[in-house]
Amino acid sequence: MMMSERRSATRLSQSRTMAPLLEAVDIHKSFGSVAALVGVSLALKAGSVHAVLGENGAGKSTLMKTIAGVHAPTSGTLRFKGEAVAWRDAEAANEAGVSTIFQEFILLPNLSVAENLFLGREPRTRLGLVDRRAMIAESRLALERLGLALDPERLAGTLGVAEQQMVEIAKGVMRDADIFVFDEPTAALGDREAERLFALIRELQANGKGILYVSHRLPEIFALCDTVTVLKDGRYVDTFATEGATSDALVAAMVGRKLEQLYPPRSAHAADRQSDVVAFEGVKAPGLAGPVDFTVRSHEIVGLAGLEGHGQIEITRALFEGWRLDAGTIRFAGAPIRHDDAAGGIAAGIGLVPEDRKREGLYLSLGVDRNIAAGLLPGLSGARLAPQARAGVAEQIRRLRIRLRDPSQPIGDLSGGNQQKALLARWLLRDIRLLICEEPTRGVDIGAKAEIYALLRELADRGIPVLVTSRELPELIGLCDRLVILRDGATVGSMPAAEATEDKVMRAAIYGELG
Amino acid sequence: MTAGMASEGRTSSLVQGLRSLALTAVSVPAYPALAGLLVASAFLQPKALTLPFLLIVLRQAVPLGLVAIGQSLTMIGRSIDLSVGGVIALVNVLLAHRMFATGAPWMSFVMPLALGAAVGAVNALFIARLRASAVIITLGMSIVLVGLSYVVSGGAPGGQVNAAVRWIATGRLGLFPIAAFVWAGVALLVGLTLARLVIGRELQALGANYFAARLGGLPVGKTLLVAHVASGAIAGAAGIVLTGYIGTGTLNLGNELVLASLAAVVLGGTSFGGGRGGVLGIVAGALVITYLANLLRGMGVAQPFQLVIQGLIVAGAAGLAAHRSR
Numbered sequence: 067m068m069m070s071e072r073r074s075a076t077r078l079s080q081s082r083t084m085a086p087l088l089e090a091v092d093i094h095k096s097f098g099s100v101a102a103l104v105g106v107s108l109a110l111k112a113g114s115v116h117a118v119l120g121e122n123g124a125g126k127s128t129l130m131k132t133i134a135g136v137h138a139p140t141s142g143t144l145r146f147k148g149e150a151v152a153w154r155d156a157e158a159a160n161e162a163g164v165s166t167i168f169q170e171f172i173l174l175p176n177l178s179v180a181e182n183l184f185l186g187r188e189p190r191t192r193l194g195l196v197d198r199r200a201m202i203a204e205s206r207l208a209l210e211r212l213g214l215a216l217d218p219e220r221l222a223g224t225l226g227v228a229e230q231q232m233v234e235i236a237k238g239v240m241r242d243a244d245i246f247v248f249d250e251p252t253a254a255l256g257d258r259e260a261e262r263l264f265a266l267i268r269e270l271q272a273n274g275k276g277i278l279y280v281s282h283r284l285p286e287i288f289a290l291c292d293t294v295t296v297l298k299d300g301r302y303v304d305t306f307a308t309e310g311a312t313s314d315a316l317v318a319a320m321v322g323r324k325l326e327q328l329y330p331p332r333s334a335h336a337a338d339r340q341s342d343v344v345a346f347e348g349v350k351a352p353g354l355a356g357p358v359d360f361t362v363r364s365h366e367i368v369g370l371a372g373l374e375g376h377g378q379i380e381i382t383r384a385l386f387e388g389w390r391l392d393a394g395t396i397r398f399a400g401a402p403i404r405h406d407d408a409a410g411g412i413a414a415g416i417g418l419v420p421e422d423r424k425r426e427g428l429y430l431s432l433g434v435d436r437n438i439a440a441g442l443l444p445g446l447s448g449a450r451l452a453p454q455a456r457a458g459v460a461e462q463i464r465r466l467r468i469r470l471r472d473p474s475q476p477i478g479d480l481s482g483g484n485q486q487k488a489l490l491a492r493w494l495l496r497d498i499r500l501l502i503c504e505e506p507t508r509g510v511d512i513g514a515k516a517e518i519y520a521l522l523r524e525l526a527d528r529g530i531p532v533l534v535t536s537r538e539l540p541e542l543i544g545l546c547d548r549l550v551i552l553r554d555g556a557t558v559g560s561m562p563a564a565e566a567t568e569d570k571v572m573r574a575a576i577y578g579e580l581g
Numbered sequence: 582m583t584a585g586m587a588s589e590g591r592t593s594s595l596v597q598g599l600r601s602l603a604l605t606a607v608s609v610p611a612y613p614a615l616a617g618l619l620v621a622s623a624f625l626q627p628k629a630l631t632l633p634f635l636l637i638v639l640r641q642a643v644p645l646g647l648v649a650i651g652q653s654l655t656m657i658g659r660s661i662d663l664s665v666g667g668v669i670a671l672v673n674v675l676l677a678h679r680m681f682a683t684g685a686p687w688m689s690f691v692m693p694l695a696l697g698a699a700v701g702a703v704n705a706l707f708i709a710r711l712r713a714s715a716v717i718i719t720l721g722m723s724i725v726l727v728g729l730s731y732v733v734s735g736g737a738p739g740g741q742v743n744a745a746v747r748w749i750a751t752g753r754l755g756l757f758p759i760a761a762f763v764w765a766g767v768a769l770l771v772g773l774t775l776a777r778l779v780i781g782r783e784l785q786a787l788g789a790n791y792f793a794a795r796l797g798g799l800p801v802g803k804t805l806l807v808a809h810v811a812s813g814a815i816a817g818a819a820g821i822v823l824t825g826y827i828g829t830g831t832l833n834l835g836n837e838l839v840l841a842s843l844a845a846v847v848l849g850g851t852s853f854g855g856g857r858g859g860v861l862g863i864v865a866g867a868l869v870i871t872y873l874a875n876l877l878r879g880m881g882v883a884q885p886f887q888l889v890i891q892g893l894i895v896a897g898a899a900g901l902a903a904h905r906s907r
Contacts, residue, residue, distance in 0.1 A: 098597075409798035418796065426796045429789035431855050440786055444798030448780030448807065492797075 085148045087112045087276040088133065088164075088245055093142035095128055100471060102128040103139070106302045108295050110245065110276040115267060117287040117308070118280045119320055120297035121483075121511035126280045129297065130249050133278065134166040135159030147244070165238025166247040173230050175223025180205035182222050183237050208240050209233075212266060228259035235266060246270055247278045252286060264290055282320075282511060284313045296320050321513050328516050329544035330523040332564060335365035343500055343531050344385065346557075348394035353380040355555035357394060362500070367522055367532045369542035369563065372552035372575040378535040379421065380555065382502045385533075386411040386418045399499060412444045417493030419486070421504035421535065427489050430478035434470055434488055435459045437477045441492035455495060462491035467517065483507075483514025490521060501525060504535045506545070519545050539568050553578045609850030609858040610898040611865035618872055626879050629872075632756075638872050640751075640758040644669075644823040646867035647764055648838050649845035650771050651815030653863050654808040655715070656846055657775070659788045659854045662809060663719040664704060665816035665842060667726025668697045669835025672820030674734040676742045677830025686745035693817035700726065701813025705806040727833055738830030750825020760822050764864075767815060772860035784808055788854040844895040845870055869894075 086109040095103040103125045110116050120126045131137045133144065135153030143150050146162060153159040156166070173182045180202045181188075189197040189204070205218035214232050222230065231251060238246055248267070252260045267277060267290060279291055287294060288308055296303040296319040303319045340363035350356030354377050362368045370378040383389065385396055388405040395402050398414060405411050411418070420426035429437050435456070442453045463473060466487040470480060477485055486507070493501055503522065507515045522532045522545065536542050542549055543566050551558040551574040559580045561570070574580050606613045622629040629635075648665050655662040672693040675681055681689045700722060707718045730738075752759040775781040783804045787794045795801050816835075823835060848866035850858020858866075870891060877887045 407798075408796050409800065412798040420796060425790075426792045429786050429793055431789045432785060436782070436785070440782070440797055440799075443779055443782055443786070446779045448778065448783060448800075448803070450779045451777055452779045452782045 086110055086145075087147060089143075089145040090129070090133065091143045091145070093129065093132060093144070094140045095125075095132055095137055096140050098471070102300050103132070104300045105142075106297060106300070108302075108305075110278060112244070112276050113271055113274045114293055115271050115277040115279055115291045117291035117294040118278060118297065119282060119284075119287060119294050119316060120303075121282065121320060121513045124297040124320075125300040126297055127249060128300075130166065130168075130247050130278065130280055133159070133245075134164055134168075134247055160241070160243075163242070163244040164247065165235075165241065165243035165245065166249070167231055167234045167238075167251055168249050173222040173225075173233060175221065177222055178219050179209075179216055179222055179225070179233055180218035182233060183208065183218070183240060204240075205236075208236050212236055212239060212269075228255050228263070231255075231263065232266070235270075239270075243275070245276045245278065247280075249280045250282075251279075252281065252283065260286075284316060287316075288313070317512065321516070328512070328519065330520045333365050333367070333523075333526060333547050335527070337363060337366075340364045340366065342397070343399060344533065345397040346381070346385075346394070347397065349384070349391055349396060350393040351380065351384050351389050351391045353377065353555060354384065356392075358552075358555070358557050360550040360557050360560055362531045362533055364529050364531055365526050366547045367526050367534060367545060368560075369534045369536065369546035369549045370552055371539065371542050371549045371571050372558075374537055376552045376575070377555035378552060379504065381552075382418065382504055382533065382535060386416050386502055409444050412496075415497070415499035416502060417441070417496065417498040417500070418502040419489045419493070419504060419506070421508065423482070423485055423489060423508070428477050428485060431476055433474035434463070434468065434477045434480065435473040437488050438462060438491045438495060441496045458495050459491075462494055466491055466494075466521065481511065481514075482509035483511050483518075486510050486518060487514065487521075490518065498530060501530060501532045502534075503532055505537065506534055507541065508537075539571060543568065543571070551575055551580070605857075607901065608856070609848075609862040609865070610901050611845075611848040611850065611858070611862050611869050614848060614869045614894065614898070615865050615872070618869060618876065622876055626876055629876055629879055634875075636756060636758065638868065638875055639761050641875070642867045642871035643758070643760040643764045644819040644826075644835070645838055645841050645845060645871060646864055647767060647815050647819035647822065648835075648842040649849070649863050649867050650767055650860060651812035651819075652842040653846045653849070653851045653860070654771065654784065655812050656843075656851055656853055657788045657855055658784050658805055658808045659791065660708060660715040660805060660808065661719060661843075661853075662701070662704065662812040662816075663716065663839055664700055664722040664726060665812065665819070666833075666835045666837075666839040667723035667730075668693075668700050668813055668816040669820040669823060669838065670730040670833050671726045671733070672696060672817055673824045673834040674730045674738050674830045676746055676821070676824045677738055677740040678733060679740070682741050682743055684743070686743055689743040689746050690821065693820045694814045695817075697813035697815070697817025697820070698810045699813070700816075701809035701811065702806060704813070705802075705809035708809075709802045709805055723839070727836075731832070734830055734832070736832075738832060740830050742824055742828055742830075746821055746825045747828055748825070750822045760825075763818065763822065767818065768860045768864055771811070771815075775860065780804065780807055785855060841870055841891075844891070844898075847895060848898045 088110040090106065090108045093103050093106045106125065106129055118126050118129065128137065132139050135156045135158055138152065151162065183205050184201050189200045191197045202218045209216050209218065212232065212235065214236065216229060222233065225233065251263060255263065270277060281287060291308050293305060294308055294311065294316060295305045296316065298320060306316065342361045343364050344362040346358045346360050349358040358381060370381060372378065387408050388403050388410055403414065405414055424430060429440065438459045439453065439455050442455055459473060468484050468487045470484065477488055506518055506522065510518065526532055534542065534546060543563050546563040548560050549563050549566050549571060550560045551571060553575055558574050558578050561580060619630065652662055652665065675692060676689055681692060704719050704722055707713060708715050749763065750760050754762065783799045786799055787801050787804050791801060820835065845866035846863055848869055849862030850856050851863060873891065874887055877890060
């Protein structure tokens with residue numbers, strides 16, 4: 067008791083004497099007519115890891131870029147060590163002591179690690195030549211100080227994502243930066259790499275640096291950060307001390323609604339009054355050891371559950387693309403499927419939202435409108451006038467609340483949630499009889515998640531069943547009516563999602579029998 | 582108050598207009614380049630701004646402009662057609678061959694188009710079936726075609742071409758060269774196809790993401806076939822016009838159009854997998870390259886230097902395009 071009082075007392079006095087390292091006051095930033103930040107304030111203290119939390123599109127990245135000197139604020143003040151600053155560009159902010167590790171790295175792939183570390187500030191010999199030896203030696207020292215076993219002479223392009231990130235951090239350390247900004251640093255990292263990153267961040271913290279940490283992964287934020295500032299729709303919502311805050315409170319601040327409303331209520335249609343839309347009967351196929359037996363009824367959302375890579379994708383693709391089977395039958399709407407490619411699956415009335423949206427779903431350089439209207443093209447003769455469907459596309463954009471500047475904006479500019487909605491819109495524009503949704507909310511922020519779940523449920527209620535795969539078991543349990551459990555490319559059985567727990571499903575997926 | 586708001590709206594739309602103009606200028610380097618060339622020639626070579634000179638440039642730009650339009654179709658689909666030079670070479674010696682020179686005029690028009698289309702079909706088939714690199718396949722095809730042109734001409738081409746071929750290349754309707762109307766017709770056709778027809782949408786989708794197009798139920802193989810057939814046929818048409826200019830058979834005609842067509846496409850704002858220049862940008866790109874060559878020749882710059890300057894401009898345009906996409 068005494069101890070904690072004294073500690074909080076010293077902390078208080080510290081905060082009174084020490085001005086924040088960085089203070090953003092009432093920052094506004096607009097791009098054209100779009101306001102990305104509306105009066106956001108934030109104060110970062112030395113020795114603090116300060117999380118900035120918000121959905122995609124909440125303005126986190128814009129705020130970070132403003133602090134890093136990439137964007138100049140439209141209005142508002144930025145104070146660095148007590149003085150108002152207006153950085154010309156990112157380099158100026160960098161010089162002053164703000165080091166930023168962005169989602170996309172800016173290491174030059176054809177230069178070595180050492181050359182990247184010293185870029186623009188290479189040590190010189192007396193002749194004015196670049197002192198390579200000093201550069202390499204100093205780089206090695208700096209990397210070792212951070213506990214990194216990286217060869218400074220390696221080309222940056224040969225490094226993995228995690229290593230590139232480490233080099234970016236080393237760059238900041240070598241410049242003796244005061245502030246480190248991390249923009250979703252763990253998005254591309256594995257667990258162990260993330261742990262190493264956290265250790266590094268804690269070390270920076272111990273050395274009295276100020277750290278801004280953007281993420282929407284709550285566990286990370288609780289593990290790492292002492293303060294959380296929440297943004298929503300470009301506005302400041304609240305600042306919490308992580309101690310004492312609950313994830314529910316943070317999510318509620320972030321989304322503006324409660325977490326339990328994430329999943330819509332399950333189907334009210336009695337199972338025995340529904341007809342089978344899809345039926346796999348004793349199916350064996352390449353990648354599916356089989357036998358695979360399950361059905362999808364007309365008003366259901368059915369989830370394929372199991373460990374990753376146990377036949378989920380093979381099942382969805384065999385159905386959609388009409389794979390040649392080694393054994394068994396796939397029935398769709400009563401009859402065995404006849405198609406043998408994606409175009410045939412679409413013609414039969416199946417829509418598919420692929421798990422890897424960017425690789426297999428989106429035409430990133432084309433407009434949102436084109437991406438949506440692309441769903442109308444299959445089956446049309448090439449010599450026909452392309453359907454404009456302007457009204458239909460606009461209707462879908464409005465209905466799914468896809469946030470964009472202009473329908474012809476390249477879809478690559480949109481956030482993950484909006485891209486996913488556009489892919490769904492592609493199939494809503496067409497009359498489909500079944501939707502396959504692989505990973506419905508991968509890389510989608512929590513607000514858009516709720517909207518996507520509601521949409522899938524609405525489809526099922528209208529008699530368009532949905533077949534879902536997901537790596538996130540809670541999502542399958544929350545969203546679906548029924549789970550089909552897979553193990554080694556065969557079905558174990560199915561269970562009502564209402565009775566499923568993560569434990570039950572995992573047991574079935576690992577031991578191969580329903581408990 | 583309302584008046585103030587209205588004028589504000591007007592200014593912002595003006596600003597928006599200027600911004601989109603600036604964006605177009607950056608993404609279609611041919612426009613500022615053409616404007617720059619015209620301004621520069623006002624100082625360096627005022628003669629180059631006279632109508633007769635401009636009409637000559639227009640006429641000369643037709644073969645390149647045609648080939649570039651065809652080339653752009655393959656490039657939008659993320660492929661490439663290096664066999665256009667071979668098509669032109671073979672078309673040229675065939676047109677100068679007795680069979681076509683003295684045959685019915687329609688034969689001299691149908692043969693090049695059919696030959697080009699067939700070459701394009703074979704290209705597409707090899708690319709799709711063998712999953713081989715379009716660069717290698719079409720380059721190989723070009724070598725085969727040039728070889729065939731040597732066989733047809735016996736290594737010593739010459740002879741006369743059909744009068745109809747000369748007419749379409751060198752004739753005039755009023756002031757304007759007939760060839761320019763052919764060019765405009767092809768440009769209009771391709772432009773409308775890209776903007777309005779299903780196949781145009783499919784080609785752009787294919788170029789943007791092959792895997793998405795295939796999984797999205799689009800006929801990717803057929804689309805690639807159409808792009809290559811069109812490119813080949815249009816190269817055949819360019820062969821007719823080019824042959825009509827010189828009126829005789831020669832060795833390896835059209836060779837320099839291969840790289841120049843890539844240059845015109847890039848200048849026109851189209852790159853591998855798409856872009857935003859459209860056919861009009863490519864027409865401007867072809868005009869830039871042709872006008873520049875004429876201007877330099879008029880100023881007495883030697884041919885090798887012309888190539889150097891041309892190359893630099895193209896590299897600059899490509900750099901600009903890369904910068905833009907970043």
